[in-house]
Amino acid sequence: MKNLQENIARQLLQIKAIKLQPANPFSWASGWTSPIYCDNRKTLSYPEVRDFIKIQFARRVLEIWPEVDVIAGVATGAIAQGALVADLIGKPFVYVRSSPKGHGLENLIEGDLKPGQKVVVIEDLISTGGSSLKAVEALRNNGAEVLGMLAIFSYGFKVAEDNFAEASVKYETLSDYQALLRVAVETGYVSSDELSTLSQWREDPANWKK
Numbered sequence: 469m470k471n472l473q474e475n476i477a478r479q480l481l482q483i484k485a486i487k488l489q490p491a492n493p494f495s496w497a498s499g500w501t502s503p504i505y506c507d508n509r510k511t512l513s514y515p516e517v518r519d520f521i522k523i524q525f526a527r528r529v530l531e532i533w534p535e536v537d538v539i540a541g542v543a544t545g546a547i548a549q550g551a552l553v554a555d556l557i558g559k560p561f562v563y564v565r566s567s568p569k570g571h572g573l574e575n576l577i578e579g580d581l582k583p584g585q586k587v588v589v590i591e592d593l594i595s596t597g598g599s600s601l602k603a604v605e606a607l608r609n610n611g612a613e614v615l616g617m618l619a620i621f622s623y624g625f626k627v628a629e630d631n632f633a634e635a636s637v638k639y640e641t642l643s644d645y646q647a648l649l650r651v652a653v654e655t656g657y658v659s660s661d662e663l664s665t666l667s668q669w670r671e672d673p674a675n676w677k678k
Contacts, residue, residue, distance in 0.1 A: 472524065473647035479517050480621065481657060485510040486648065488658055490665040501677060503662075503669050504645075508592040508620045509545050522552040524642050525618055529588050530557060532640070533615040537585040540564055540577075540612075542592075542603045549620070550590035564589075564603040576606050583611030591619035594641060597628040601635050616640070621648075623670060645670055 480486040490503040511517045529536060541550025541563040554561035562579030581587075587607055591600050604614050616638035622628065624645040632639050649666060652658045658666065669676045
């Protein structure tokens with residue numbers, strides 16, 4: 469699993485889906501200042517990376533939850549990822565909006581989801597877990613049994629672990645922040661001083677300042 473995590477992290481860095489800038493940090497929409505920016509939607513533009521992620525997602529879904537009935541993607545970043553996985557393993561697909569559609573049936577879940585069906589949720593990124601768990605709540609409110617969630621990458625925040633535990637949701641990621649740092653050091657992407665900064669940020673991201 470460690471090799472897979474580092475392999476995914478290496479690919480994300482290579483295609484610039486993840487950028488590390490300890491000396492010139494990013495501003496997140498949440499207001500946090502961060503030395504890392506992650507946009508895993510970029511993986512869709514690189515066929516070899518896209519296929520590798522799709523295959524690893526499918527493998528883990530079938531290993532952990534072989535009883536799965538439906539794959540669900542979280543809008544918008546994981547719609548395509550989830551559809552690719554569902555297609556590969558031959559399962560139905562639905563996706564969960566961040567808010568109900570403002571016209572027509574005002575759906576929050578798009579697709580045909582029947583009460584009692586067992587669902588695995590696909591995500592592109594887990595930060596605090598807030599938006600991911602809203603999708604889980606929507607699926608449960610529609611009668612689904614959510615088996616768990618798989619994501620490409622997680623920052624590994626303790627608040628996310630606490631939020632998933634409180635919601636009784638099992639989750640896994642193909643890669644994570646610790647694997648990313650190992651690869652970044654190994655490849656010379658960051659220096660030892662920058663590694664220290666990156667490690668400090670993850671411990672208290674809400675209050676971190678450059």
